[in-house]
Amino acid sequence: MPDTMTTYQAPARQPNGPRPQVASALAARHAPYAEREKQLHPEVVEALREAGFARHFVPSRWGGHEGGFEDCLTAVADVSRGDPSAGWCAAILASLSRMAAFLPEEGRRTVWAQGPDSLVVGALVPGGTARTASGGWLLAGRWPYVSAVHYSDFALLAAQVPLASGRSQTRFLLVPRAAYGIERTWDTVGMRGTGSDTLVLDEVFVPAEHTFLVRELTSGQEPEGGGPGSLSVPHKNVSGLTFAAPVLGAVRGALDTWTRTTAHKRAATNAAQPPAVSAELDLARSSAQADAAELLLIRAARDADLGVLDTELAGARAQRDHVVAVDLLLDAVNRLQRTGGTGAQSLSGPLQRFWRDANTAAGHAVLKWEPAGRRFGAARLAVPVGDRS
Numbered sequence: 001m002p003d004t005m006t007t008y009q010a011p012a013r014q015p016n017g018p019r020p021q022v023a024s025a026l027a028a029r030h031a032p033y034a035e036r037e038k039q040l041h042p043e044v045v046e047a048l049r050e051a052g053f054a055r056h057f058v059p060s061r062w063g064g065h066e067g068g069f070e071d072c073l074t075a076v077a078d079v080s081r082g083d084p085s086a087g088w089c090a091a092i093l094a095s096l097s098r099m100a101a102f103l104p105e106e107g108r109r110t111v112w113a114q115g116p117d118s119l120v121v122g123a124l125v126p127g128g129t130a131r132t133a134s135g136g137w138l139l140a141g142r143w144p145y146v147s148a149v150h151y152s153d154f155a156l157l158a159a160q161v162p163l164a165s166g167r168s169q170t171r172f173l174l175v176p177r178a179a180y181g182i183e184r185t186w187d188t189v190g191m192r193g194t195g196s197d198t199l200v201l202d203e204v205f206v207p208a209e210h211t212f213l214v215r216e217l218t219s220g221q222e223p224e225g226g227g228p229g230s231l232s233v234p235h236k237n238v239s240g241l242t243f244a245a246p247v248l249g250a251v252r253g254a255l256d257t258w259t260r261t262t263a264h265k266r267a268a269t270n271a272a273q274p275p276a277v278s279a280e281l282d283l284a285r286s287s288a289q290a291d292a293a294e295l296l297l298i299r300a301a302r303d304a305d306l307g308v309l310d311t312e313l314a315g316a317r318a319q320r321d322h323v324v325a326v327d328l329l330l331d332a333v334n335r336l337q338r339t340g341g342t343g344a345q346s347l348s349g350p351l352q353r354f355w356r357d358a359n360t361a362a363g364h365a366v367l368k369w370e371p372a373g374r375r376f377g378a379a380r381l382a383v384p385v386g387d388r389s
Contacts, residue, residue: 018056018067018075023047023090028082031353034193038186044086045119045151051075053090055116057098057230062108063116064097068230069238069301073245077294080249081256084357085193087246089148092194095242096120099156099172101231102216106209107174111154121149122156123199126170130161133205137161139173140203144185147196153177155199158214172217174210175201190353190360191246220310233304237315240322240372241304243364244297244329250361251290251329254354258336259283261343261351282339286332293325293332316372316379323372326362333358 023044027034030041048054056072058064072094080087100111100120111118128141143157156172163169183198220234262279300318309315337344337355344351361367 018052018071018090018094020051020075020078020090023051023086024079024082026082027079027086031083031085031193031350034083034085035353038184038192039150039195039197040086040089040148040193042151044083045089045148048079048086048090048093049117049119051079051090053094054097054119056094057101058112058116059101059108062112064112065116066230068305069233069241070298070305073241073248073297073301076242076245077249077252080246081253082249083193084246084250084253084354084361085191087249088191088194088243088361091242091245092121092147093119095239096122096156098230099217099235100154100174102172102212103174104209104212106207107211110176110210111174118153119148119151120154120156121146121152121199122158122172124158126158126160128157128159128201130159130173131203132162132164136205136207136209136211137173138203139175139206140201142183142198142200144198145196146199147194149182149197149199150195155180157199157201161211170214171211172214173206175204175206179204188360190356190358229307230304232307233309234315236366237309237318238300238304239366240319240326241297241301243361243367244322244326247326247329247358247361248290248294248297250354250358251286251293251333254333254336254351254358255283255287255290257349257351257354258286258340258344261340265341279339282335286335289328289332293328296321296325296328313376313379313383316376319372320376323367323369326367327369330358330362 026044026047030044033041052065055064056067060066076087076091079090097120099122101108103111111120123143123146127143128139130137130139139157139159146155154177155175157175158170158172160168161171179201181200183200185198186196217235220232300321303309303314303318309318333355337351340351343349346352
């Protein structure tokens with residue numbers, strides 16, 4: 001694969017992709033509630049459901065859209081432009097529904113028995129304890145940082161489960177909302193509205209048909225019974241999109257706020273006093289970085305939609321670009337916050353919220369530079385120079 005591979009040919013667009021306009025406006029209106037209550041307003045959650053985020057990746061046989069990654073990326077960014085916490089939850093709901101499609105037939109039937117809009121949340125880091133039981137496992141424990149858990153219908157929880165051989169394997173286990181409680185532990189600097197509290201589960205039986213191996217998701221192994229092409233993409237090659245999209249939206253929101261405020265200041269300035277050109281330079285640099293980041297993320301999403309992330313080098317480049325895009329976005333939003341004046345520091349203003357949210361979201365483990373950079377470097381060096389296969 002050449003370093004200069006171009007994949008900007010337009011993919012087939014999904015006519016029923018997420019419709020974020022109403023959700024974005026509601027999210028912006030209820031952002032103070034989300035900040036204060038540390039979870040989204042119920043109206044925002046229902047707007048996300050109605051927008052189609054939960055059903056976006058769901059197979060059509062279950063009433064879903066079988067949507068693509070680019071449509072999801074742009075829709076999440078649009079919601080995040082109003083409130084990044086809402087955009088984060090939208091991304092989680094879409095991603096976890098995609099993961100639910102890896103369940104066996106009975107598990108999928110359980111999740112989507114009432115339609116494709118079930119809100120599935122999850123924990124990807126293994127936790128809790130599992131004991132062998134006839135036909136499945138008995139699962140109990142605590143899983144922190146489960147975003148949107150307060151409004152969930154189901155949860156997919158990663159855990160190490162014992163096997164008859166004495167070994168163990170990592171599985172995702174599906175549990176219904178009635179089985180788990182919630183402990184309020186989420187109190188952060190940014191992304192306060194995601195409600196990423198701790199899921200608490202007393203011991204409950206989970207049948208094997210409500211579980212699947214983590215390696216099926218990470219390898220892109222198409223689930224039994226088939227499904228949309230998005231399921232064949234290895235998770236590590238697209239997981240960064242889930243968390244980069246809210247950062248992109250946050251920076252777009254910050255640019256909106258900064259530009260509007262600066263334009264008002266300039267309009268109120270004495271006409272005899274020449275305006276400072278530094279504001280123009282700051283805006284040009286930050287907006288260019290946001291545009292560059294968006295192009296990187298769109299390329300990565302389109303590559304996933306086109307099915308060309310099937311080699312280690314292609315997947316590594318996509319992961320690298322997720323992280324580099326977020327680095328560009330952080331530089332842009334940090335400049336806006338630094339140059340926004342004293343008013344930008346006000347807790348009643350939106351600029352500092354976009355700034356806090358972007359920096360908090362960027363701290364997610366999948367957006368760390370070293371593993372992404374090492375993976376790409378190793379993959380690229382393993383391909384001889386000039387080898388275009």
